[in-house]
Amino acid sequence: MVKGLIWATAEDLARNKGRVLSLYRQILRSLNSPKLPMNLAARLAKKAEARAIFMLGAEEESLHNIEDLIDTGEYALSLLRKGEIPKYIQ
Numbered sequence: 001m002v003k004g005l006i007w008a009t010a011e012d013l014a015r016n017k018g019r020v021l022s023l024y025r026q027i028l029r030s031l032n033s034p035k036l037p038m039n040l041a042a043r044l045a046k047k048a049e050a051r052a053i054f055m056l057g058a059e060e061e062s063l064h065n066i067e068d069l070i071d072t073g074e075y076a077l078s079l080l081r082k083g084e085i086p087k088y089i090q
Helices: 010-030 038-056 063-081
Strands: none
Touching: 010 038, 010 063
């Protein structure tokens, strides 16, 4: 990413695309984990919430906010892999 600029360019967005798609897929897969204490309806609801979060995040244009969203997603993924449900998804 270009230092000193606040808004993301098309190049910055393209650079993050693979990382974000991978994170999105991993979170959706992790919500299927048998370690999570949720029934089918709860799993479907959490997946819908995750999709909505990513759809809202897709409209973000600030470099700093994009990095924060990616960091938050990675943290949520680490909690899901441990069998915990992140607070913002509960």
